[in-house]
Amino acid sequence: MTDLFGNLALGFNTVFQFIDWTIPLLGVTIPIPVNILLCLIGALVGTLVGVLPGIGTVATVAMLLPITFGLPPVGALIMLAGIYYGAQYGGSTTSILVNIPGEAGSVVTTLDGHQMAKQGRAGPALAIAAIGSFFAGCVATILIALLGAPLTKFALQFGPAEYFSLMTLGLVFAVVLAKGSVLKAIAMIVFGLLLSMVGSDLETGASRLAFNIPELADGLGFATVAMGVFGFAEIIRNLDAGAEKGRELVQQKVTGLMPTVADLLAAAPAIGRGTMLGSILGILPGGGAVISSFAAYTFEKKISNNPSQFGKGSIKGVAAPESANNAAAQTSFIPLLTLGIPPNAVMALMVGAMTIHGIVPGPQVMQKQPELVWGMIASMWIGNLMLLVINLPLVGIWVQLLRVPYHLLYPCIVIFCAIGIYSVNNAPADVIMAGAFGLVGYWLIKHDFEPAPLLLGMVLGPLMEENLRRAMLISRGDATVFLTRPLSAALLAVSLALLILTFLPMLRKKREEVFVESEN
Amino acid sequence: MSETTGHAQGNPKKGLIRGPQDFWGGLALVALALFAFYASSDLPGIRGFQFGPGTAPRLFASLLLVLGAGVALTGLLTPGAPLERYHLRGPFFVTLAILSFAFTIRPLGLIIAAFSSFMIAAFGSTEQRWGQTLIVGIAITAFCCFLFPYALGLPFQLQPRFMLQ
Structure with a gap:
C-alpha cells in the first residue's frame, strides 16, 4: 500500500515538473509545466479526433508519432495517451448531438444519447457521459496503479514459452471479440503475421520476402501500414459513401447541462457496471474501447427491468457504454506497461512511440524507468479531470467543427497523413507504401475483412516468432515444452477453450446478436 | 455495414457462388499465401532443433492458405453478401x-x-x-x-x- 502511494507520488511529481523556458526574442525565462501542457494538448487533439468522423485514433496517433521526436519520452507518451482517452470523450459528444459516432467506441451511444437529445435532454446526456467517463477514468487509473507492480513481478517469471502462449491467447481474444466472421478474423491475423515477416530475419539477417527492394529490407513500418489501412482506406471509403449525407445537426441550443438528481440516481449503477465491464475487457488482450461499449450496453439492457426503454432515450444506455469505453481505453495500458504486449492497434503504436525513444516496453520499464510509467498513469487521471472541466463548456465549439464539410476536410487529412508518414524516416518510399496499403485497406473493407486483427497480428508477429524460436532452442527442439510448462499449458488451454466456444452454435448466435443489435 | 446486410437480404444471389464477397476475398488470400510460399521457398528451413529464417514465413503462409480456402468455401456454399461496387x-x-x-x-x-x-x-x-x-x-x-x-x-x-x- 505504501508502495502504491509512493509510486503515485512519483507519478504526480513527474507530471507537475516545471521546465525553464526562455521566451525567444524577449529573453525572459519562465518555468512552464511541460507535461501538463502536453497532457492538455493530447486530450484536446483527442477530443477533436473523436468529434470528427472519418479520422480515427489509430491514424491520428500514427500521424503524430513524428511530432513526438523532439519531446522528452515522458511527455511524448503522456500526449499520445491523452489522444486515446480524449477521443472517447469527443466521440460521445457527436453521438449524442448529431447521431454520428466520431469514434467506433461510441457507436452505441447514438442509440439512446441521440434520442435524449431529440427530447431536449442533450445537456443531461452530455453531462452523464462526461461524468461516467470521468468516474471510469478514476477507477481505471487506480486499477492500473494497483495491478501494475504485481503483474510486473509476475511477468518477470515468464520464459519464452509462456510469452508465446500468452500472445496466442491475446490473438484468440482478438478473434473472439472481433466483429463478424470468426474465420475471417483469424485469416486477417495470419495475414498480419505474414506481413510482419517481411524484412531481415532477426537471427540470421537473411532477407525475407523483400524481393531485393532496399526499402523493404527493414520490414514494413507498423505506422505505415496503420496509416494506410486506417487513414487512407477510411478516406477512400468515405468518398464512396458520400460522407456528407445524414449530417443534419441538432440546431437547438444545448441548455440545462446539469442532470437532475433522479438522472444521477438512475445512471449511477449503470456507470458502476459499465466501468467494471470496461476495465476487465480493456485488460484482456484483443479487447478495447469498442467492444466494451457494445458489451456494456447489451449487459445493461439484459438486466434492466424494462428493456423496452432502451433505444428511446434511456439515460442508462448512455451512462454504461460511455463509462465502459473510457475504462477500457485506459486499462488497455496494463498489458503494455507490464508485459510489453500491446492488446490493440493504438497500444501497438504506443510501442512504436516507445521504441522511437529507445524504450523497450516490458516488465523492465517499470523497474528501470518508474517515473515514465507512473508519470503516465498520473497524467491519465489529470487528463480525465481536464476533459471533464474543459469539455462541457466547449461543446458548442466541437459541434461547430462538425459543420466543416467533408470535401474540405479530407484533402487536409490526406496531406497531414502524408507529411506524418514522410517525417518518420524522411523516406518518400514510406509514403508510397502507405498509399498502397490504403488500397489494400479499401479492398479489405469491400470484402468485409476487419483491419484491426491484421494490425495486431503484424505487431505481435516478430515477438511471437522470436519467442517461439527461443523456446524451441532452449528445449532443444522439443515442441512439447509449451505443454509441459504449467503456466504456458494453462494459457494455451484457455485459448483453445475460447476458440471452441466461439464455434459452438449457441454462443455464435449470441455473439451475432450483440453486434447486430449495436448496428441497427 | 447496414447497407451490405440490406443488400444480402434484399436479393439473394442466384448462381453457383452464393456469397461472392467471401468467395473472392478468400480466393485472393489463397493467392497471396501461395505467392508468399513461393517467395520464401529459397530460405533455409529447420536445421536440427533450430528454426531457420524460412520456417515462420512458410508456417504462416500455409495457415493463411488453409484459412483463405475456408473463407472461399464458406462463400461458395453459404449465402452471403454480393460484391460491393468499387468506385474509381x-x-x-x-x-x-x-x-x-x-x-x-x-x-x-x-x-x-x-x-x-x-x-x-x-x-x-x-x-x-x-x-x-x-x-x-x-x-x-x-x-x-x-x-x-x-x-x-x-x-x-x-x-x-x-x-x-
Missing part, C-alpha cells in the same frame, strides 16, 4: 495525391508538395466549390509550412531544391 474516382485521386506528395517532397519542397497534393486529393470528391477549396488549400499549406519545420523543428525544406542553389 475517390481511390484514384487520393492515391494520386499521395504519390504526388512522395515524388515532389524531395525535389520541390514542402510548399509545392503539400499544396499540389491537396488540390489533387480534392478532385476525389464531386462536391468541391473550387474558390473555397483553393482558399482552404492555401491556408492549410501555410499552416503546414509553419507547423512542421518551425514549430516542431522537423527537417523539412520549404522551397524547391533548385532555388536553394
Whole structure:
C-alpha cells in the first residue's frame, strides 16, 4: 500500500515538473509545466479526433508519432495517451448531438444519447457521459496503479514459452471479440503475421520476402501500414459513401447541462457496471474501447427491468457504454506497461512511440524507468479531470467543427497523413507504401475483412516468432515444452477453450446478436 | 455495414457462388499465401532443433492458405453478401495525391508538395466549390509550412531544391 502511494507520488511529481523556458526574442525565462501542457494538448487533439468522423485514433496517433521526436519520452507518451482517452470523450459528444459516432467506441451511444437529445435532454446526456467517463477514468487509473507492480513481478517469471502462449491467447481474444466472421478474423491475423515477416530475419539477417527492394529490407513500418489501412482506406471509403449525407445537426441550443438528481440516481449503477465491464475487457488482450461499449450496453439492457426503454432515450444506455469505453481505453495500458504486449492497434503504436525513444516496453520499464510509467498513469487521471472541466463548456465549439464539410476536410487529412508518414524516416518510399496499403485497406473493407486483427497480428508477429524460436532452442527442439510448462499449458488451454466456444452454435448466435443489435 | 446486410437480404444471389464477397476475398488470400510460399521457398528451413529464417514465413503462409480456402468455401456454399461496387474516382485521386506528395517532397519542397497534393486529393470528391477549396488549400499549406519545420523543428525544406542553389 505504501508502495502504491509512493509510486503515485512519483507519478504526480513527474507530471507537475516545471521546465525553464526562455521566451525567444524577449529573453525572459519562465518555468512552464511541460507535461501538463502536453497532457492538455493530447486530450484536446483527442477530443477533436473523436468529434470528427472519418479520422480515427489509430491514424491520428500514427500521424503524430513524428511530432513526438523532439519531446522528452515522458511527455511524448503522456500526449499520445491523452489522444486515446480524449477521443472517447469527443466521440460521445457527436453521438449524442448529431447521431454520428466520431469514434467506433461510441457507436452505441447514438442509440439512446441521440434520442435524449431529440427530447431536449442533450445537456443531461452530455453531462452523464462526461461524468461516467470521468468516474471510469478514476477507477481505471487506480486499477492500473494497483495491478501494475504485481503483474510486473509476475511477468518477470515468464520464459519464452509462456510469452508465446500468452500472445496466442491475446490473438484468440482478438478473434473472439472481433466483429463478424470468426474465420475471417483469424485469416486477417495470419495475414498480419505474414506481413510482419517481411524484412531481415532477426537471427540470421537473411532477407525475407523483400524481393531485393532496399526499402523493404527493414520490414514494413507498423505506422505505415496503420496509416494506410486506417487513414487512407477510411478516406477512400468515405468518398464512396458520400460522407456528407445524414449530417443534419441538432440546431437547438444545448441548455440545462446539469442532470437532475433522479438522472444521477438512475445512471449511477449503470456507470458502476459499465466501468467494471470496461476495465476487465480493456485488460484482456484483443479487447478495447469498442467492444466494451457494445458489451456494456447489451449487459445493461439484459438486466434492466424494462428493456423496452432502451433505444428511446434511456439515460442508462448512455451512462454504461460511455463509462465502459473510457475504462477500457485506459486499462488497455496494463498489458503494455507490464508485459510489453500491446492488446490493440493504438497500444501497438504506443510501442512504436516507445521504441522511437529507445524504450523497450516490458516488465523492465517499470523497474528501470518508474517515473515514465507512473508519470503516465498520473497524467491519465489529470487528463480525465481536464476533459471533464474543459469539455462541457466547449461543446458548442466541437459541434461547430462538425459543420466543416467533408470535401474540405479530407484533402487536409490526406496531406497531414502524408507529411506524418514522410517525417518518420524522411523516406518518400514510406509514403508510397502507405498509399498502397490504403488500397489494400479499401479492398479489405469491400470484402468485409476487419483491419484491426491484421494490425495486431503484424505487431505481435516478430515477438511471437522470436519467442517461439527461443523456446524451441532452449528445449532443444522439443515442441512439447509449451505443454509441459504449467503456466504456458494453462494459457494455451484457455485459448483453445475460447476458440471452441466461439464455434459452438449457441454462443455464435449470441455473439451475432450483440453486434447486430449495436448496428441497427 | 447496414447497407451490405440490406443488400444480402434484399436479393439473394442466384448462381453457383452464393456469397461472392467471401468467395473472392478468400480466393485472393489463397493467392497471396501461395505467392508468399513461393517467395520464401529459397530460405533455409529447420536445421536440427533450430528454426531457420524460412520456417515462420512458410508456417504462416500455409495457415493463411488453409484459412483463405475456408473463407472461399464458406462463400461458395453459404449465402452471403454480393460484391460491393468499387468506385474509381475517390481511390484514384487520393492515391494520386499521395504519390504526388512522395515524388515532389524531395525535389520541390514542402510548399509545392503539400499544396499540389491537396488540390489533387480534392478532385476525389464531386462536391468541391473550387474558390473555397483553393482558399482552404492555401491556408492549410501555410499552416503546414509553419507547423512542421518551425514549430516542431522537423527537417523539412520549404522551397524547391533548385532555388536553394
